[in-house]
Amino acid sequence: MIRMLLRVLGHEYAQPVRRAVALMTATALVEGLSYALLVPVLRALFGSTPEDAWPWLVAFGAAVAVYAVLRYVSDRSGFLAGTTLLRGTYHRLGDHLARLPIGWYDSGRLGEVSVLASRGVLQAMSVIAHLLAPFISACVTPLTIVAVMLAFNWQMGLAALAAVPIVAAIQMRTGRSMAATDTERHERDHEATGRVIEYLQAQPVLRAGGRTAERFRVLDDSLQEVQRASRRTALSALPGVVGLALAVQTMFTVVLALGAYLALGGDIGAAEILAILVLAARCADPLLSLSDIGGKLRGARYELARLEAVLRTEPLPEPAEPIQPVRHDLEFESVAFRQGDRTVIDNASLSVPEGQRLAVVGPSGAGKSTLLQLIARFYDVNAGAVRVGGVDVRAVNTEALMAQIAIVFQDVYLFDGTIEENVRLGRPDADEAEVRAAATAARLDEVIERLPGGWAANVGEGGALLSGGERQRVSIARALLKNAPIVLLDEVTSALDPVNEAAVHEGIERLMAGRTVVMVAHRMRTVQRADHVVFLDGGRIVEKGTHDELLRRGGRYADFWNAGRCGVITLPTDEDGNAVEPSKVDGSVLS
Incomplete structure (x- = not known):
């Protein structure tokens, strides 16, 4: 004993x-x-x-x-x-x-x-x-x-x-x-x-x-x-x-x-x-x-x-001589990843130039979220390599890699504490002005104003005292405060009501500005603003190109796009393409 x-x-x-x-x-x-x-x-x-x-x-x-x-x-x-x-x-x-x-x-x-x-x-x-x-x-x-x-x-x-x-x-x-x-x-x-x-x-x-x-x-x-x-x-x-x-x-x-x-x-x-x-x-x-x-x-x-x-249980190995990436472009080279007997990602190759946006589209279970997780090295690939700034993520120290990446998940988890404490998780040493600026950019200030405790309002275990949209705004403010050069977005607006979706979409646009972005999306208007699109099915990249190129080809992506437009309510946008809340649209009918 x-x-x-x-x-x-x-x-x-x-x-x-x-x-x-x-x-x-x-x-x-x-x-x-x-x-x-x-x-x-x-x-x-x-x-x-x-x-x-x-x-x-x-x-x-x-x-x-x-x-x-x-x-x-x-x-x-x-x-x-x-x-x-x-x-x-x-x-x-x-x-x-x-x-x-x-x-x-x-x-x-x-x-x-x-x-x-x-x-x-x-x-x-x-x-x-x-x-x-x-x-x-x-x-x-x-x-x-x-x-x-x-x-x-x-x-x-x-x-x-x-x-x-x-x-x-x-x-x-x-x-x-x-x-x-x-x-x-x-x-x-x-x-x-x-x-x-x-x-x-x-x-x-x-x-x-x-x-x-x-x-x-x-x-x-x-x-x-x-x-x-x-x-x-x-x-x-x-x-x-x-x-x-x-x-x-x-x-x-x-x-x-x-x-x-x-x-x-x-x-x-x-x-x-x-x-x-x-x-x-x-x-x-x-x-x-x-x-x-x-x-x-x-x-x-x-x-x-x-x-x-x-x-x-063996953790992911840390590099003996870690390398610090100096660029922020992303690359998948013949990546294969398996979970048990199932192949989740199969021979995937793609690249995202620094400062550009990649949208990952495909049916449920295609491996889209796993693609993001491989970039953040939540798993190690079974074959091939995932690179950040030309450096294999396995050669980068975990803390250094995570410092380069801000992640906004679809299901946001907040710790049982105040709103400010949860936002500061992005960068604990940030000053008050930076925290307030991140909250304003994520339109979290609107939530804080109507809560009785303001910044000191408790969010409950897992964020249970806030709505889904409010939790997403906290998550976006946290990512904005972190100010990482690479942003990974995983279906952040798929389950939100139109008003919250508009607010979250505005915060996301500010978060993505000038950064390398990989986003998993089902909302087609989000995909339209991406520089590159890949269509993933069964862990394989079936198609890739720009939105317009893929539509002209009339392949799987075009079918997915057309199916997504049928019966879907979309929000009006302003001249910059940003969504406008219904309360700000005079006499408009959502289509």
Whole structure:
């Protein structure tokens, strides 16, 4: 367990852990040795001169005081080591998660990491703070007492020592028999947690479809599986608990019977027998606690194994000698990218000159968003190369690459904080004037003016207190504040109402001005303003050229364009081609 803990955290934490273990072991030894003083105390009390017990009582009191001090120091050392390990674990886990490929974060893994980062890490780190001391005490203190018994009477000491391999065998057998049921229970817990989250998130859909009762049965089935798995775990632990109790009680009975036999034969005095029986009884409590401690240690070991599996996941490699791009043009050279058995991008080659705009068009599932993610190096390509300024993105330091890129996603995530805090994520060191200018350019100032808290208004977890259009304006303001030379846009207006779309489109136009832009778009008027267009289907570039060229060819893009124009409401534009809000159009009919 300790080796796994240090393997997970790194050997720089070995010293505080070893110091805590050493103190806990010394404490357990002193506790066991202090009980040895009971023998002379009882011998004197039951002898002809009871007053001779006073020196031994003083020694016993001093030993108990030393034990109390050591117990305080060892417990404090354990807690300090536990908090140090906890802090180190969170830092290491957070740094590692930040370097893992985005593709690693599938829907199932998000819940798993969430549980691991909260309950799992706390349970794993509780080993040092809460479990190690009682476990060492349950092992070392009885062995010390047995050694004391051997010193006073070898026959009774050997009788007690015979229980040691039996107790060890029972613990090992219990651990092996419970391994499968523990794994099953953890899997059922994980599945039930996912079902609960799914049930809560799906409430609007379930209620609209009148399927709440049916969905509850699915959740109920999952919870019943947890109950059955927990019952199986308890039943598998029962033989070990009963066996341990029987072994301890048998040991005490044997020692009692042997002591009576030796006393009747005159080989040992009554005081010595009484003292040794007290010692044997004192062995029982820590040994019986091994069942409970063992179960908690197995749970902590399971969480440690999960944590180790995450930390062993290979992140994207960083270049040994990073190169800093000096230009901002983009190039795909024979790029292929696969996810599992599926080819998402297949032999794609294209280029975007510095300061120009590329629109990526195609049906759903064609690989458009993946194209943007490859530029930002959310994944590494399987073949070919993605270049920024003529430099392969794999040769650019991650921080340097992300400093060159501003990304606006279709689904905007805002952190639970104020609007200003979320905008400042683009550039935390920006002054107030720059933040306000970015907000005005994104037309976020209109949102801020009508919110009760203004800039200090809380957006809620994920931005839940703002509408979709308002979240997009925050995202655009964040990108404007970052002022990166390359902009990646992923369907930023596809789900917005006309008014918000007009505002967001205006902010996007300001964001794109003078920058290298790659945008995924379904809105055809957005595509019209691009310098280059590629039509992607099945991960392959089917057509590429300007908007007018592709229309004249009458190919897939032309069909897509014509289909997109049918029945689509478009907003009027001014002389510069910018969208005009309906409220500013006098007597206009949207077409």
